Amino acid sequence: MLTKRIIPCLDVKNARVVKGVNFRNLRDAGDPIEIGRRYSEEGADELVFLDITATVENRPTILEVVKKTAEEVFIPLAVGGGIKTVEDVRLLLSAGADKISINTSAVSDPALITAISSEFGSQCLVVAIDARTSGASWEVYVNSGTRPTGMDAVEWAGKVRELGAGEILLTSMDRDGTRDGYDIGLTKAVSTAVDIPVIASGGAGKLEHLFEVLDEGRADAVLCASIFHYGEFTVREAKNYLDSRGIAVRKD
Amino acid sequence: MIAVINYRMGNLRSVAKALELTGERVVVSGETGDIRQADSIILPGVGSFSVGIRNLCRLGLLPAIREAIEEGKPFLGICLGMQLLFEKSEEGAVECEGMGVIKGHVKRFSTNMRVPHTGWNRVWSMGGNPLFNGIPDGSHFYFVHSYYVTPEKKSVAAASTVYGIEFTSAIRHNNIYATQFHPEKSHARGLKVLDNFSKLKGTDNAYEKDNPVS
Numbered sequence: 001m002l003t004k005r006i007i008p009c010l011d012v013k014n015a016r017v018v019k020g021v022n023f024r025n026l027r028d029a030g031d032p033i034e035i036g037r038r039y040s041e042e043g044a045d046e047l048v049f050l051d052i053t054a055t056v057e058n059r060p061t062i063l064e065v066v067k068k069t070a071e072e073v074f075i076p077l078a079v080g081g082g083i084k085t086v087e088d089v090r091l092l093l094s095a096g097a098d099k100i101s102i103n104t105s106a107v108s109d110p111a112l113i114t115a116i117s118s119e120f121g122s123q124c125l126v127v128a129i130d131a132r133t134s135g136a137s138w139e140v141y142v143n144s145g146t147r148p149t150g151m152d153a154v155e156w157a158g159k160v161r162e163l164g165a166g167e168i169l170l171t172s173m174d175r176d177g178t179r180d181g182y183d184i185g186l187t188k189a190v191s192t193a194v195d196i197p198v199i200a201s202g203g204a205g206k207l208e209h210l211f212e213v214l215d216e217g218r219a220d221a222v223l224c225a226s227i228f229h230y231g232e233f234t235v236r237e238a239k240n241y242l243d244s245r246g247i248a249v250r251k252d
Numbered sequence: 253m254i255a256v257i258n259y260r261m262g263n264l265r266s267v268a269k270a271l272e273l274t275g276e277r278v279v280v281s282g283e284t285g286d287i288r289q290a291d292s293i294i295l296p297g298v299g300s301f302s303v304g305i306r307n308l309c310r311l312g313l314l315p316a317i318r319e320a321i322e323e324g325k326p327f328l329g330i331c332l333g334m335q336l337l338f339e340k341s342e343e344g345a346v347e348c349e350g351m352g353v354i355k356g357h358v359k360r361f362s363t364n365m366r367v368p369h370t371g372w373n374r375v376w377s378m379g380g381n382p383l384f385n386g387i388p389d390g391s392h393f394y395f396v397h398s399y400y401v402t403p404e405k406k407s408v409a410a411a412s413t414v415y416g417i418e419f420t421s422a423i424r425h426n427n428i429y430a431t432q433f434h435p436e437k438s439h440a441r442g443l444k445v446l447d448n449f450s451k452l453k454g455t456d457n458a459y460e461k462d463n464p465v466s
Contacts, residue, residue, distance in 0.1 A: 001373065001374070001414060001415075002369065002370075002371050002372070002373045002395075002415055003371060003372045003373070003392065004371075005371050005372065040439060045371065045372055067265070070263075070265045070266050070269050071269045072269075074266065074269075074270055074436060074437060074438070074439050074440075074442060074443055075394070075437060075438075075439050076394060076396075076434075076437050093262070093263055094263075094264075094265070095265065096263060096265040096266055096269075097263065098263055098266070098396075098437065120298075120299060121262075121298055121299040121300060122368070122398075123298055123299075123368050123370070123396045123397070123398075124298065166368060166370070166396075167370065195363070195365075195366055195367065196366060196367070196368075197366055197368075197370045197371070220366065220370070220371070221371070250372040250392040252388065252391050252392055252441070
């Protein structure tokens with residue numbers, strides 16, 4: 001049967017992995033290709049590189065990183081961060097990325113979703129949605145979770161699916177960085193509202209959190225950063241734990 | 253020399269880089285000359301059936317592909333590259349039908365499943381397929397697709413996978429091999445599939461046309 005996926009996410013700036021919280025106090029944490037390869041050896045199902053290089057002039061460096069990664073890492077690679085045009089996507093896919101992720105640009109230009117999926121296929125398009133609790137529901141935020149849009153997250157998820165998204169990467173901005181667990185309510189609401197895969201993100205601190213969001217939260221995959229980067233848990237440990245709790249994971 | 257056909261569909265770089273690990277010379281090309289010179293051919297691809305067949309038609313690649321197959325050269329279709337071997341897809345063809353080299357159709361997963369089928373799933377071999385040499389049966393491989401093939405002849409199905417239904421995840425007909433999953437994205441076991449393919453020689457299997465089941 002189809003297994004649930006564990007997806008490490010690396011923040012990449014100027015061809016180096018960086019660690020930090022909310023883009024402050026960023027520290028160099030190594031070579032993305034080497035770290036990516038290590039994760040794939042440990043059993044990661046996919047990799048995400050988030051390009052946090054702010055300036056347009058430095059964008060070509062992520063293409064180099066992707067090209068080199070394609071030479072050494074043979075699991076799916078998704079790249080996100082500052083993607084605004086079909087041409088941006090073309091360059092990344094030609095360099096060796098399998099999927100790209102758009103967030104703010106999907107909100108400011110929903111037609112981009114359709115343009116990308118018609119040109120390259122929906123399977124290469126992940127639409128990332130950042131959400132914060134708002135009353136009984138959740139509101140979509142853009143610009144790295146700083147700007148409210150007034151849109152309902154569950155409704156927006158349905159909309160992006162209609163427009164051609166292949167997957168949704170759902171981040172709870174309330175939980176992100178807290179290590180208190182994912183927002184189960186948000187994940188479940190979006191997962192039951194759409195028929196495309198949902199990747200949960202934001203809040204993992206214990207292995208039990210992964211179980212909760214994959215089980216009750218109905219997520220198809222989990223995106224993890226801190227719990228792996230700081231060496232607290234390995235991908236292997238996470239999978240062994242999930243396996244012991246009855247979640248189908250790939251261990252070969 | 254292995255030719256990886258570039259018909260503008262999908263991430264070719266990963267396929268090429270994965271193949272290079274086998275030690276064979278790899279050429280990524282959309283030129284019929286390169287396809288003719290190759291010892292084996294790979295047709296990769298992600299995206300829509302109609303755009304795929306349209307590109308193959310427009311780039312004038314179909315005759316060289318058919319020739320290579322008829323000459324008995326080992327041929328591997330990956331994902332869309334597998335589906336295009338068939339006659340027709342529910343996705344609909346614009347200018348051409350599928351290549352029709354393998355009898356059967358391409359269908360969409362039903363709406364009660366999450367589509368595309370995205371992620372790692374088990375592949376169960378029907379046995380005797382050199383692509384799976386040295387690979388434990390039931391290994392996980394990476395899939396990302398919304399359509400699946402239904403070969404007319406049971407003997408063409410080389411492996412199956414379960415996603416709601418049991419569907420054919422690899423085929424073999426003489427020198428024609430194909431996988432619905434992406435070996436270049438399936439880590440060590442996927443690389444082994446490509447390595448096994450790279451070792452196949454043209455004289456191993458004489459090509460016979462896949463005739464309709466009577």
